[in-house]
Amino acid sequence: MTSTAKTSPRERLIQAATELFYLEGFATTGVQKLCQTAGVSKRSMYQLFETKDELLAEVLARSGPANFALFLDRSTDGAPRRRILHVFEQMEKLVAAAQYFGCPFVNASIELKDPAHPASEIARQGKQQLTDYFAEQAKLGGAADPATLAIQLTMLFDGLSARVMMYPGNLDGVGIRTAVVLLDANGLPSDA
Structure with missing residues (x-):
C-alpha cells in the first residue's frame, strides 16, 4: 500500500477497495476493514462516498x-x-x-x-x-x-x-x- 502521507484519503480508499474487493469480494469486505486498510475513518469514507456501492462503481471505473x-x-x-x-x-x-x-x-x-x-x-x-x-x-x-x-x-x-x-x-x-x-x-x- 502507498504511504498514507503521500496520498489523499480518497485515493487510499480507492486503492484499498480495489485490492480488497478483488481479492475478497465486494459483499464480504466490510466498511470497517476497508477503512482500516485505507487508514481513514468511516466518517471520512462516507463524506467521500455516499455508499460502499458508490465506491465500488468508482473502483470499477x-x-x-x-x-x-x-x-x-x-x-x-x-x-x-x-x-x-x-x-x-x-x-x-x-x-x-x-x-x-x-x-x-x-x-x-x-x-x-x-x-x-x-x-x-x-x-x-x-x-x-x-x-x-x-x-x-x-x-x-x-x-x-x-x-x-x-x-x-x-x-x-x-x-x-x-x-x-x-x-x-x-x-x-x-x-x-x-x-x-x-x-x-x-x-x-x-x-x-
Whole structure:
C-alpha cells in the first residue's frame, strides 16, 4: 500500500477497495476493514462516498483500463489472430502465477445481482471494451462474422474467469485451444 502521507484519503480508499474487493469480494469486505486498510475513518469514507456501492462503481471505473492493459496487445506488430490469442495467453500466465481471481467486472456483477446498479453499468461498459477489441481484431483478420466471433470470445473469457474461481490453478491451455477453434471456425486464418 502507498504511504498514507503521500496520498489523499480518497485515493487510499480507492486503492484499498480495489485490492480488497478483488481479492475478497465486494459483499464480504466490510466498511470497517476497508477503512482500516485505507487508514481513514468511516466518517471520512462516507463524506467521500455516499455508499460502499458508490465506491465500488468508482473502483470499477478506475481499474478497467489497468485491467485491460494486462490482457490486450495494442502493438501494431503481429497479426489480429495473434493479438486475440494474446488475451488468453495472458490469462494463462496470470492464473499460473496465482495473480488472477476472475474478471473484476463479472465478479462485481454476479455479487450485485442488479443490472440497474451503477457498478453493473460500468462493468457492462468494461466488458463491451473487450468485445469491441475482439471485434476490431476479427474484422482486421477477415473473420466471416466479426461481431458474433467477438461475443463468443468474450463469453470464453468470462467462462474461463468463472472456472478459475471454481477450480483454482492452471487452465492447461484450454482457453487458448478453444479460442483457436473459434478463430478457425470463423475463418480467421493462421497468418491473420
